[in-house]
Amino acid sequence: MQYLLKATKSIQEVTQDKMTRQEIEREVKNVFQREFEIANPEMDADLRETYEFDSIDAIELLLAIETFLGTEISQEEKKQAINIRTINQICDYIEKIAIKRNLFSPA
Amino acid sequence: MERRVVITGSSAITPIGHGKDQIVKSLLDGVSGIKPLRPEEFLSRFIHSKVYGTVDYPIEYDFKRNHRKTMGPVAYYACQVAKEVLAQSGLTEEFITSGRLGVAFGSIHGSPTVQRNIYRIFFGTEDKLAVKEIGAVDYLKSMVHTTAVNITKMFGITGRVIASGTACTTSSQSIGYGYESVKFGMQDAMLCGGADEYDTTTVAVFDNLLACSTAFNETPQKTPRPFDKDRDGLVVGEGAGAVMLEEYEFAKKRGANILGEVIGFACNNNGGDMILPNLTGITNTLKLGVENARINPREVDLISAHATATKMGDIIEAQAIDAVFGNNPHVIGLKSYTGHTMAACGAIETIMSLYMMQEGFIAPTLNLEEIDERCAMLKHVQKVLQQPVNIAAIQNFAFGGVNTILLIRKFS
Numbered sequence: 001m002q003y004l005l006k007a008t009k010s011i012q013e014v015t016q017d018k019m020t021r022q023e024i025e026r027e028v029k030n031v032f033q034r035e036f037e038i039a040n041p042e043m044d045a046d047l048r049e050t051y052e053f054d055s056i057d058a059i060e061l062l063l064a065i066e067t068f069l070g071t072e073i074s075q076e077e078k079k080q081a082i083n084i085r086t087i088n089q090i091c092d093y094i095e096k097i098a099i100k101r102n103l104f105s106p107a
Numbered sequence: 108m109e110r111r112v113v114i115t116g117s118s119a120i121t122p123i124g125h126g127k128d129q130i131v132k133s134l135l136d137g138v139s140g141i142k143p144l145r146p147e148e149f150l151s152r153f154i155h156s157k158v159y160g161t162v163d164y165p166i167e168y169d170f171k172r173n174h175r176k177t178m179g180p181v182a183y184y185a186c187q188v189a190k191e192v193l194a195q196s197g198l199t200e201e202f203i204t205s206g207r208l209g210v211a212f213g214s215i216h217g218s219p220t221v222q223r224n225i226y227r228i229f230f231g232t233e234d235k236l237a238v239k240e241i242g243a244v245d246y247l248k249s250m251v252h253t254t255a256v257n258i259t260k261m262f263g264i265t266g267r268v269i270a271s272g273t274a275c276t277t278s279s280q281s282i283g284y285g286y287e288s289v290k291f292g293m294q295d296a297m298l299c300g301g302a303d304e305y306d307t308t309t310v311a312v313f314d315n316l317l318a319c320s321t322a323f324n325e326t327p328q329k330t331p332r333p334f335d336k337d338r339d340g341l342v343v344g345e346g347a348g349a350v351m352l353e354e355y356e357f358a359k360k361r362g363a364n365i366l367g368e369v370i371g372f373a374c375n376n377n378g379g380d381m382i383l384p385n386l387t388g389i390t391n392t393l394k395l396g397v398e399n400a401r402i403n404p405r406e407v408d409l410i411s412a413h414a415t416a417t418k419m420g421d422i423i424e425a426q427a428i429d430a431v432f433g434n435n436p437h438v439i440g441l442k443s444y445t446g447h448t449m450a451a452c453g454a455i456e457t458i459m460s461l462y463m464m465q466e467g468f469i470a471p472t473l474n475l476e477e478i479d480e481r482c483a484m485l486k487h488v489q490k491v492l493q494q495p496v497n498i499a500a501i502q503n504f505a506f507g508g509v510n511t512i513l514l515i516r517k518f519s
Contacts, residue, residue, distance in 0.1 A: 037172045052173045059243035 018105035024094050028087060031064045043088045058084075065094055071101055112289045113518060115363045116196035116351035117458045118188045120302075122160040122344050122445045126191070131462050133444065134470035135491055139328035140445050141342055149223070150307040156319035158327040159310065160344020160446020174261045177247040179218025180304035184347035184451075185254035186261050189298055193262060196351040197363060198296065200263075207295040209266030209288060210255050211281040212302070212349070214450040215274050217249040219306040225249065254302050266294050272450075275413070276374070276505035277301045278348060279453025282513055283372035285352050295357050300349030301450040309449060310343045316382065318417050319343070331416035331447075332474035333440025334425065334482040341415040344446025348454030350461075367461045368516045370498070371400025377508030384423040389502075389510050393431040396500065396512030407436045407514070409469060409499040411456045414440030415447050424502065425482040436500070437492065438485045443473035453503045457513055460499040464517045467495050 025043075032038040038051050047053035062081060066073050077097060084090055098104035118126060122140020123133035133140070142161040144151055151157075168183055178186065189212070193203065202208060216222070228240050247253065252270030259268060267288065271280040278301025285297030303309075313319045320340040323330035332338040358365055373395035377388035397404050410432065412424055421440075428438060441456045442448075448455055463469055469492040478487055501513045 054173075056176060056243050056247070063242070 018103055019098055020105050020107060021091065021095060024091050024098070027068050028090055028094070031061065031068070032087070035060060035064060041087050044086050046085050047087070048085070061090070069094070069097065069101070069103060071103070073097060108292050110290055110292060111355035112286050112352050112369045113355045113358050113365045114350050114367045114369065114461065114515070115353045115358050115365060116192035117349070117366060117461055118191035118195065119346065119348040119455050119458045120162060120166065120184050120188055121346040121348075121448065121455055122162055125164065125166060127462055130459060131466055134459065134463070135468065137471070137473060138444070139473055140344065141327040141330060143327055144307070144310065145305075147307060150311050154307065154310050154314045155321045156310055156314050156340070156342070157324035158320060158330060158342050158446075159305070160342055160346070160448060161305070162345050170261070174257070177244050177253075177260070178257050179221040179248035179253065181214045181218045181302050182248065182253050182257040184304060185212060185214070185300070185302040185349070186257055188300060188302070188347045188349040189258045189262065192298060192349045192351045196353070197361075198351070202296075204263040204265055206265045208264055209268065209285070209294040209297050210258050210264055211269040211271070211285040211288070211297055211299040212255040212258055213271040213277040213281055214251070214254050214301060214303050215272065215277060215309070217251050217253045218304060219308050220304060221245055221249040223308075258298065264298070273507060273509045274505040275447065275449060275452060276503045276509045276511045277450035277453065278455075279457070279501065279503040279511040279513055280374060282350060282352070282369065282454060282457055283374055283511055286369045286372050286513075289352050289354050296351060296353040298349060298351055300347065300454040302347030303345055303449040303451050305345045313341060313343060320416065329474055331442055332476075333412065333414035333416045333443050333472050334421050334478055334485075334487060335416075335475050336477045336479040338416040338418070338421065338479070340417055341442070342446035344442075344448040346445065346448040346451045346455055348451050348458050350454065350458065365518045367464060367518050369513065370402070370516045371396050371514035372512070373399050374509065374511045377510070379508060381507050384420045384504060385508060386423050386426055388508060389423060389427040389504060390430050392510035392512050393427055393500070393502070396514055397431065400514040402498065402514070404432045405435050407432055407498050407500050409460060409463065409496045410436045410438045411460045411499060411501045412438055412440050413502045413504045414472070415442055416440070420504075421479070422481045424504070425485055429484045434484060434486045436486065437469050437488050439470060439488050440472045440475075441470070443475070444470075453501065453511065453513070456503070457501045457515065460496075460501055461515060464496040464499060464515070468493050469496065
């Protein structure tokens with residue numbers, strides 16, 4: 001997986017622009033397809049129940065999010081991810097961090 | 108309480124084939140699985156020994172992503188033979204997940220392929236982010252009990268886990284400790300075995316110790332040569348083997364197809380040198396095994412010797428066999444077919460002995476053309492013998508001075 005991640009450029013490297021919610025959702029879906037072999041996941045499905053997504057996947061996902069954002073996620077922020085259950089919640093989580101880092105575009 | 112322990116499933120991935128039909132055919136046809144060492148960018152150019160017991164045929168895996176993500180190559184081998192053994196045994200899912208089935212499985216050091224990638228990250232860069240490239244799963248793929256717990260995860264096995272990591276006695280201990288677990292009532296069945304993946308690090312270790320074969324680099328199939336006067340060392344190999352051990356009454360009651368019986372096991376240590384073979388230690392192991400099986404040594408009619416084809420190892424083992432069994436049993440060195448499959452060798456050699464027992468033949472030691480006179484007191488086998496085998500002893504010895512013997516009996 002690490003080699004795949006290496007090839008993924010962060011949003012800043014690619015566009016120098018801020019990211020939109022649509023871009024976040026698209027990237028999360030890409031990560032799910034690429035890393036977890038889950039195509040077109042339902043946005044509000046319980047990931048554990050529907051897709052057997054587990055704690056190991058969650059750690060890998062956080063790493064993928066860091067690469068995507070081009071910024072480190074602090075230990076405290078990572079702990080906040082513990083209750084995430086759905087794709088929509090993952091996107092909310094990324095959006096929140098992006099806002100904090102001034103990387104988010106509401107447009 | 109002592110209970111009888113029978114074998115109700117067996118499978119192996121070896122340099123001479125995958126599954127019983129291919130392996131038996133190779134043993135009967137005298138096929139060697141030794142191939143040229145594959146060139147890679149890391150160690151192969153420095154290693155003097157250019158041969159390897161290679162699994163060079165495709166294996167079709169259909170493991171789900173959820174399982175694959177914690178598996179290195181060694182766990183693929185392990186889970187595949189485990190899957191085949193579970194299917195063959197006919198045990199129900201209810202039993203498999205009941206806690207009455209345990210797993211005894213190991214490899215010499217997890218997945219060296221995965222470990223190599225970790226080291227590459229450690230030593231390749233000082234970039235802070237690069238350290239994050241060590242995935243959350245890399246430890247799970249490379250830890251020493253990776254084979255055992257990937258098996259328990261894949262099949263929902265909830266009994267005990269024994270993950271021996273004693274180099275060349277890893278899987279003979281797996282079977283031995285699995286046997287004891289069932290014999291003494293701790294579990295009703297144990298899935299036992301060992302696996303090791305293709306790895307040049309192991310070759311480099313033995314090469315540095317001058318223990319690897321180097322004189323047959325141009326003719327790989329001519330080495331290793333257990334007990335032969337021209338033997339010049341071991342050949343490292345890869346593979347996996349697994350057996351299902353089960354309490355006899357339970358197996359009988361459910362109508363299982365019983366393939367053979369484990370009747371004895373012994374393990375001891377030389378208590379001294381970690382590398383040199385020790386005649387007293389090995390002789391004691393063989394005596395302990397015979398005592399444990401409660402048989403007369405003369406009842407053993409086949410010995411699968413550890414026989415790595417090192418100069419001293421084969422001589423010491425021959426002396427120990429002579430002291431305990433005399434020249435009554437036929438003696439063979441199965442590593443002449445596969446090379447030394449490390450953590451898998453005890454299981455693979457047990458399974459091959461079981462196959463010969465089932466099919467009524469003894470495969471010769473390959474490349475045994477002129478017997479070393481210091482090993483000549485034994486009853487060596489130089490061509491296929493069509494004859495029944497009732498009791499076989501499988502001997503394995505490891506770095507660290509660990510010795511094991513397993514005794515299996517034909518089931519009738």
